[in-house]
Amino acid sequence: MEKLLEIKNLYVNYKTDEAxxxxxxxxxxxxxxxxxxxxxxETGAGKTTMCLSTLRLLPEDIGEVxxxxxxxxxxxxxxxxxxxxxxxxxxxxxxxxxxPMTSLNPIMTVGEQIREVLDLHYPDMPPKKRDTRVDDxxxxxxxxxxxxxxxxxxxxxxxxxxxxxxxxxxxxPKLLLADEPTTALDVTIQAQILELMKxxxxxxxxxxxxxxxDLGIVAEFCDNVAVVYAGSVIERGSIEQVFSRVKNHPYxxxxxxxxxxxxxxxxxxxxxxxxxxxxxxLPKGCKFADRCVRCREKCKETEPExxxxxxxxxxxxxxxxxxxxxx
Amino acid sequence: MLKYTLxxxxxxxxxxxxxxxxxxxxxxxxxxxPAVMMLGVEATExxxxxxxxxxxxDQPVLIQYVQYxxxxxxxxxxKSWYQGFDxxxxxxxxxxxxxxxxxxxxxxxxxxxxxAGVYAxxxxxxxxxxxxxxxxxxxxxxxxxxxxMMYQLFFSLKLGWLPASxxxxxxxxxxxxxxxxxxxxxxxxxxxxxxLLDVIRSDYxxxxxxxxxxxxxxxxxxxxxxxxxxxxxxxxxxxxxxxxGSLVAETVYAFPGIGSFLSAAVKSKDIPIVVGxxxxxxxxxxxxxxxxxxxxxxxxxxxxxx
Numbered sequence: 219m220e221k222l223l224e225i226k227n228l229y230v231n232y233k234t235d236e237a238x239x240x241x242x243x244x245x246x247x248x249x250x251x252x253x254x255x256x257x258x259x260e261t262g263a264g265k266t267t268m269c270l271s272t273l274r275l276l277p278e279d280i281g282e283v284x285x286x287x288x289x290x291x292x293x294x295x296x297x298x299x300x301x302x303x304x305x306x307x308x309x310x311x312x313x314x315x316x317x318p319m320t321s322l323n324p325i326m327t328v329g330e331q332i333r334e335v336l337d338l339h340y341p342d343m344p345p346k347k348r349d350t351r352v353d354d355x356x357x358x359x360x361x362x363x364x365x366x367x368x369x370x371x372x373x374x375x376x377x378x379x380x381x382x383x384x385x386x387x388x389x390x391p392k393l394l395l396a397d398e399p400t401t402a403l404d405v406t407i408q409a410q411i412l413e414l415m416k417x418x419x420x421x422x423x424x425x426x427x428x429x430x431x432d433l434g435i436v437a438e439f440c441d442n443v444a445v446v447y448a449g450s451v452i453e454r455g456s457i458e459q460v461f462s463r464v465k466n467h468p469y470x471x472x473x474x475x476x477x478x479x480x481x482x483x484x485x486x487x488x489x490x491x492x493x494x495x496x497x498x499x500l501p502k503g504c505k506f507a508d509r510c511v512r513c514r515e516k517c518k519e520t521e522p523e524x525x526x527x528x529x530x531x532x533x534x535x536x537x538x539x540x541x542x543x544x545x
Numbered sequence: 546m547l548k549y550t551l552x553x554x555x556x557x558x559x560x561x562x563x564x565x566x567x568x569x570x571x572x573x574x575x576x577x578x579p580a581v582m583m584l585g586v587e588a589t590e591x592x593x594x595x596x597x598x599x600x601x602x603d604q605p606v607l608i609q610y611v612q613y614x615x616x617x618x619x620x621x622x623x624k625s626w627y628q629g630f631d632x633x634x635x636x637x638x639x640x641x642x643x644x645x646x647x648x649x650x651x652x653x654x655x656x657x658x659x660x661a662g663v664y665a666x667x668x669x670x671x672x673x674x675x676x677x678x679x680x681x682x683x684x685x686x687x688x689x690x691x692x693x694m695m696y697q698l699f700f701s702l703k704l705g706w707l708p709a710s711x712x713x714x715x716x717x718x719x720x721x722x723x724x725x726x727x728x729x730x731x732x733x734x735x736x737x738x739x740x741l742l743d744v745i746r747s748d749y750x751x752x753x754x755x756x757x758x759x760x761x762x763x764x765x766x767x768x769x770x771x772x773x774x775x776x777x778x779x780x781x782x783x784x785x786x787x788x789x790g791s792l793v794a795e796t797v798y799a800f801p802g803i804g805s806f807l808s809a810a811v812k813s814k815d816i817p818i819v820v821g822x823x824x825x826x827x828x829x830x831x832x833x834x835x836x837x838x839x840x841x842x843x844x845x846x847x848x849x850x851x
Contacts, residue, residue, distance in 0.1 A: 304757045308755060309757060322749055371847050
């Protein structure tokens with residue numbers, strides 16, 4: 219399969235008044251054409267930072283790419299001109315933001331906001347056609363086109379998220395970065411929105427990175443999964459490889475142990491001990507060492523590389539072949 | 546909208562009644578007897594008593610007030626106690642001067658202040674931001690009367706470019722405008738900077754960038770339009786302040802508007818002029834606030850009047 223996005227050894231820092239926060243630490247990830255990749259990790263693991271870096275939208279003067287490279291097709295994102303980046307944003311790479319409540323401009327009608335993408339990237343398209351495209355995409359996400367002259371505050375949260383999705387999809391992007399598109403929504407709407415995104419993605423033949431912290435969503439909607447911990451990918455593989463639980467990173471193992479199992483008799487869930495490594499003061503060796511059941515001296519001294527344990531299944535652990543043992 | 550506007554205009558009436566009554570009260574308890582001031586200290590008791598009766602000062606304050614207001618609603622604002630001219634007639638000459646001054650000062654403050662604030666916000670924490678913020682602070686800390694005198698010293702006395710007083714030619718307007726606009730200009734730029742910074746960090750501005758908008762479009766179309774609500778509030782408050790501030794600026798420049806008229810009348814306790822001026826200024830401020838509220842609904846679809 220062909221690579222669409224290639225992130226290599228990316229280091230991103232956020233400078234705050236108190237400290238320098240190391241958000242991404244050697245983040246390496248490939249996204250292939252047509253793939254739906256689930257990006258899993260806890261809050262602060264660097265999932266959103268990865269999406270923003272890809273669009274070069276890190277907050278100015280605060281977020282900074284220290285080293286590493288991002289390639290989209292043949293374009294080097296780090297070296298692309300401002301103009302080139304504008305051509306990519308919204309047209310080739312679209313992002314669906316986390317919070318639909320605040321992601322829409324409150325004083326523009328939703329129709330205008332969807333149309334803006336077309337106005338920017340298809341200036342040659344006749345205005346009538348642009349209007350029809352807006353109507354079509356609104357129908358697709360299940361909102362009556364008659365409502366396009368209304369403002370965001372006149373819609374419910376779930377509807378706003380559909381509008382955000384419509385905005386991201388109207389230009390039929392090649393790569394869709396969906397940053398927790400359903401976190402702000404209740405469970406019944408979640409499934410609808412995800413089904414919708416999957417269908418739309420398939421009809422446009424795009425690739426999608428679905429950022430979430432819900433393993434259930436990943437299992438249901440993604441082809442592959444990448445697990446992020448403290449700013450780097452610690453495991454990547456197909457859903458089968460990762461969810462079969464034959465070989466896993468100890469952190470992934472820990473995540474699975476946090477999911478209640480309907481068939482087992484366990485009285486309590488097994489949480490991962492400790493807290494995520496402090497991003498402003500990271501340990502020298504493996505970032506997960508403090509909380510890891512497999513941890514040995516070597517782990518505290520040197521950080522492991524991502525290694526391929528099966529074809530297409532990568533784990534960033536010195537003892538990747540070991541089982542942590544199910545509890 | 547029309548019903549709302551009418552309702553708000555009617556609400557101005559109790560406001561004016563309250564303000565004028567307060568003015569009457571304050572002037573009646575403040576030291577100095579107008580009759581004595583008019584006739585001089587050598588006047589006899591009988592003369593003073595006669596003069597007080599003539600001016601109606603022998604009546605209780607409430608009666609004086611009611612009598613004044615009953616005339617006022619019929620368009621009779623009385624005559625100046627000292628100079629004898631008709632107050633309303635004098636207003637018709639002076640008001641255009643003050644309004645011209647206030648409107649031009651506001652325009653200057655908007656045209657310079659808001660772009661300065663935008664530029665400071667866009668270059669946040671860089672040199673242009675520091676420079677603009679420094680001058681804005683300096684300007685808002687400088688009192689109008691001091692600014693006025695400094696300008697006179699520099700532009701009239703030292704350079705001889707502009708007249709130091711009067712309203713004889715368009716040149717005479719420049720210094721009063723410069724003194725009056727200072728505070729509002731500084732306020733506009735500081736407030737625009739603050740509000741824009743708030744909005745620039747918001748999610749929908751990031752969304753606008755993620756769509757592939759140019760940075761200038763992101764700032765003007767998405768960010769600035771969203772902070773316009775506060776900017777309009779600031780302009781309304783600034784305009785009212787300028788009308789009030791004209792009292793000082795017009796006195797410094799001996800400018801023939803309402804402000805210098807009022808400040809002279811307060812000193813001599815010329816009650817018909819003082820109360821008349823206060824009514825005019827209150828109406829201007831009230832209408833300004835109404836216009837600001839009406840503009841909210843135009844700018845922000847979320848605002849619904851009533």
